[in-house]
Amino acid sequence: MSMRLSPQEWLNQERVVRGFSGASQIDRKWIDQIVSKVPLEDQQTTRDIWLSRIGKTVGEIHDEQMEQYKERFKLTLSDDERKVADECYFGILPTREFNAYAGKTPWGDRVVILHEALTHIVAIWCHWYTRSSEEGGNTLNTEERQHMMLKYFVQVWNEVPVSSQLPDIYPSTKEQWSYSETLAIACMNFVMGHEIGHVIHNHKGYSNIREANHLMEYQADEKGMEICIKMFLSLASSGMNDDADAYLLAPLMFVGIISLFGDKSSNTHPSATMRKEKIQKNMSKMLKFGEKKEFDKHLLMLFSEVEQMFLILSGYASEVKVLMSEYTRPNNSWLQSMLKTNEG
Numbered sequence: 001m002s003m004r005l006s007p008q009e010w011l012n013q014e015r016v017v018r019g020f021s022g023a024s025q026i027d028r029k030w031i032d033q034i035v036s037k038v039p040l041e042d043q044q045t046t047r048d049i050w051l052s053r054i055g056k057t058v059g060e061i062h063d064e065q066m067e068q069y070k071e072r073f074k075l076t077l078s079d080d081e082r083k084v085a086d087e088c089y090f091g092i093l094p095t096r097e098f099n100a101y102a103g104k105t106p107w108g109d110r111v112v113i114l115h116e117a118l119t120h121i122v123a124i125w126c127h128w129y130t131r132s133s134e135e136g137g138n139t140l141n142t143e144e145r146q147h148m149m150l151k152y153f154v155q156v157w158n159e160v161p162v163s164s165q166l167p168d169i170y171p172s173t174k175e176q177w178s179y180s181e182t183l184a185i186a187c188m189n190f191v192m193g194h195e196i197g198h199v200i201h202n203h204k205g206y207s208n209i210r211e212a213n214h215l216m217e218y219q220a221d222e223k224g225m226e227i228c229i230k231m232f233l234s235l236a237s238s239g240m241n242d243d244a245d246a247y248l249l250a251p252l253m254f255v256g257i258i259s260l261f262g263d264k265s266s267n268t269h270p271s272a273t274m275r276k277e278k279i280q281k282n283m284s285k286m287l288k289f290g291e292k293k294e295f296d297k298h299l300l301m302l303f304s305e306v307e308q309m310f311l312i313l314s315g316y317a318s319e320v321k322v323l324m325s326e327y328t329r330p331n332n333s334w335l336q337s338m339l340k341t342n343e344g
């Protein structure tokens with residue numbers, strides 16, 4: 001093998017090899033569209049952020065985004081976890097996977113790779129969900145809007161350009177926007193926590209033994225959940241109750257989104273419903289369910305919200321399947337083969 005590369009050098013080399021090193025497609029027209037969706041008072045800041053990205057390569061923009069995710073994510077870690085996270089390289093690839101990987105470079109360094117489509121779908125679903133709750137949980141889900149949204153998801157997933165086909169699913173007030181963004185960040189914390197969980201547990205890739213694979217996934221989910229609960233406790237103790245709740249909802253919301261693409265177990269992963277049940281069980285334990293009546297009530301309300309959400313999401317699965325059959329999935333098998341070992 002050629003000379004030893006650091007994880008960052010290696011990722012940059014892979015970006016060149018895979019054709020991801022060109023300038024991004026961001027232009028002023030596209031920025032106008034994005035800016036028009038955010039509340040008026042945030043438009044200038046949003047515009048400045050995006051203007052500063054014009055002409056940068058896709059890789060540079062992804063590295064910037066990852067720095068932002070990491071900054072928030074680190075707040076949720078204990079000292080020991082932070083040490084593991086600091087020694088692990090986090091990167092983003094512009095790929096259409098609703099997935100993330102913990103893996104090793106060919107030289108054995110630990111890396112976590114997130115896929116762009118994952119962050120995209122999480123953000124859009126959080127907006128949609130928040131707006132839908134705003135409208136009483138039903139009105140947004142008219143068949144036409146639902147169909148447009150699902151089509152949008154499937155197009156993101158299949159690398160079809162989607163710029164102007166997004167229906168009006170954005171939160172309508174500044175408070176709801178802020179909640180939706182917190183929810184998306186909380187989901188990202190869960191995902192990054194899940195992946196760093198694989199690293200902390202020193203998992204060594206999947207085998208043919210389904211139970212052993214599923215056990216690794218439950219351990220990783222538990223780490224992601226723990227990190228979200230710490231964030232919940234810290235926000236709740238400073239009176240930020242809505243933001244705190246977003247961190248309780250996020251782990252369950254994330255596994256819920258997976259059920260959009262089917263709720264079946266695979267050789268590597270338990271089904272979304274199995275993961276949901278395990279997370280709820282561990283969450284109740286960690287939050288000492290049964291000791292404080294008021295809080296128990298609150299947690300049960302949250303779980304019933306999750307049940308509703310799962311019903312909605314798994315109800316969409318058959319339509320997603322039909323829509324998926326209209327496209328050819330991009331072949332991303334190189335993603336796993338470039339890593340020495342990996343867990344998703």
Ligand SMILES: [Zn+2]
Pocket residue numbers: 194198216217220343344
């Ligand atoms: Zn995993």
